[in-house]
């Protein structure tokens with residue numbers, strides 16, 4: 001017996017998968033659309049009417065698509081990353097972070113008028129309500145800036161209750177502008193809190209990235225200006241982090257956003273996911289590793305330790321990239337520009353030697369382990385005077401347009417539903433409750 005699951009032949013281009021259920025001998029034709037089958041179609045495979053349909057077990061969504069998306073394309077084997085079809089190398093070289101943010105949100109590069117209006121809008125929404133400042137001051141002196149950022153982004157939803165109206169396009173746009181504009185203000189103030197320094201208000205005469213540096217580092221000078229090579233390097237780092245398709249934090253934004261909550265709450269979930277060491281914290285681990293190695297002479301013995309399984313070469317390897325991470329190449333180049341201004345970070349030599357040896361060594365070649373985005377970024381951040389706990393805040397600022405572009409796509413996609421994964425239940429069933437007197441006697 002053959003049964004056919006949904007999708008018309010025009011949608012599938014005639015492609016399908018034939019599955020034979022050996023429990024029943026039934027064969028099923030499952031349509032293939034865009035190189036994927038629908039998990040719901042597998043649900044039609046069952047031994048009888050009463051039994052549950054066949055499910056897919058996939059912890060960590062390793063081979064499960066949760067959405068259709070036109071925001072970011074990655075080919076991990078070839079080392080390709082594109083935002084809305086534009087290669088990351090060209091965007092990093094020729095664009096600005098705000099232009100890339102526009103591209104991600106709107107799906108196309110802006111005209112001159114569109115760009116100027118966008119920059120103006122973002123610039124004039126960088127201030128936050130004074131009460132935000134008030135509650136940020138309430139955090140302990142040693143509060144991690146990511147904890148502060150997560151709480152304060154979430155709190156913005158209470159300052160803009162209209163943000164709940166996610167069905168209205170103008171309203172969505174307003175919240176997107178506000179969030180991109182205010183993230184640097186919140187991030188910089190979280191940093192100043194840890195330093196015990198007064199908060200610096202945004203300066204609307206400065207560019208997005210220079211203003212961020214001003215809010216971080218300005219002291220008593222009348223006007224803050226950073227070296228333009230440093231501003232450019234940080235702007236490029238923001239571009240490189242702006243989106244990376246369905247990673248852990250983006251999935252968190254989409255999952256929480258699927259409940260139709262306001263975008264501030266959804267992005268707060270993204271910040272929370274990024275806070276975790278498996279996601280946003282690897283560049284800090286690279287710095288710690290380089291310090292521990294201490295000098296170029298110790299690199300060979302460290303590599304031996306990695307090969308014998310006692311160490312991990314942090315900043316190498318990636319779940320998706322099985323080739324040189326295209327962002328790592330760009331960051332390596334940005335290192336030169338930054339160190340020209342700040343002087344060379346002595347750890348750079350160790351990093352370069354590690355890379356050289358690893359790229360030639362069979363252990364790494366066989367496993368397709370190449371430098372990832374975090375291998376050099378920590379060195380740059382350190383040269384820019386950022387303490388390690390700020391590294392993830394920088395990542396969050398850069399990733400905000402990506403989170404919002406993905407959220408926007410989610411709320412406008414008629415195929416999306418509230419996120420609700422299936423489980424495979426492994427616990428007990430139908431136990432009789434034992435009253436306390438009997439259990440505790």
Ligand SMILES: CC(C)(COP(=O)(O)OP(=O)(O)OC[C@H]1O[C@@H](n2cnc3c(N)ncnc32)[C@H](O)[C@@H]1OP(=O)(O)O)[C@@H](O)C(=O)NCCC(=O)NCCS
Nearest residue numbers: 282306311312313314315316317318319367369372373374
């Ligand atoms: C990123 C990472 C978690 C990807 O993990 P993954 O896709 O699950 O890859 P696996 O852990 O299955 O690794 C495959 C093999 O390469 C080895 N490997 C992976 N990354 C390695 C590294 N950084 N150093 C040494 N060996 C590594 C694993 O031990 C494994 O070897 P085996 O086949 O002999 O067991 C992993 O490469 C890693 O831990 N890298 C260092 C941390 C880091 O830089 N993270 C930032 C990512 S942007």
